[in-house]
Amino acid sequence: MTEQTQAARRPTRQRAAIAQALTGTVEFRSAQEIHSSMAGDGTRVGLATVYRNLQAMAADGEVDVIRTADGEAVYRSCATDDHHHHVVCRSCGLAVEVTGDAVERWAEAVAAEHGFTQVRHTVEIDGLCAECAARR
């Protein structure tokens, strides 16, 4: 009822190119970065289209999106479709995926404890990766 699942998006050259550009990267990148990266590869796609597709893909759970400290949305195609979180390097942007029952349960429990339902959560961890720490 409240489903209405897959709106069945239409496959286009642009969409494929964006998905393509997203693969093989471990850093989160902004729509604009992805756009110019594609332009650099000779792939010509409108900026608005990049934004639209990234949003759609994020909505469909195909890619993860997080907000940088200054509010910019950055995207990344993740290895798994399952719910997970990230540990991001503040210096180089390296991002590894992590999961943890502990947090999931804690979030659920603490929310319920305060009478909240339909709970969701966002968890992001950031620090310096081993490599960047060594380079200091």
Add this chain to the structure above:
Amino acid sequence: MTEQTQAARRPTRQRAAIAQALTGTVEFRSAQEIHSSMAGDGTRVGLATVYRNLQAMAADGEVDVIRTADGEAVYRSCATDDHHHHVVCRSCGLAVEVTGDAVERWAEAVAAEHGFTQVRHTVEIDGLCAECAARR
């Protein structure tokens, strides 16, 4: 040593008014909302000043700031200075503060596990508060 932080900000009427406007609210509000709320109370303060002060206060840890889904920065004066997180109602904005050793330890552990150091984290939980859920 590496301390000496406190830049000793100068106390002004505006700064006080903003701090004032921030007290007694359980919702997170944007700089603009706070600004017009003050204007409504007859308190005249420049918008840029509101932005500047909120940022400064956030930097000093006097207030908490989180990003809404659409990237807008929203602020709130918290009851405690200690590290904590929030459970926010998606419908009415009500926010309650929560703490949990479990998450803190998990974040630290999972980051260390991947070689990360100088770890920080952000955790936000959102759902429907009891009241809003009932009103459905």
Add this chain to the structure above:
DNA sequence: GCGCTTCATGACAACGATTCTCATTCGGGA
């Protein structure tokens, strides 16, 4: 209280990420 130096403020311009508009193009089912 009197200047002086420095920081804060306010009005408004400037910015930049994202979204909107709308004419044009394209995908896919009949």
Add this chain to the structure above:
DNA sequence: TCCCGAATGAGAATCGTTGTCATGAAGCGC
């Protein structure tokens, strides 16, 4: 192939936030 609606692209428009700079207010030594 033909048609219709979804997708695209170029550029304008939004809008939160930041920068500029002349003016005002704090703090300080006198």
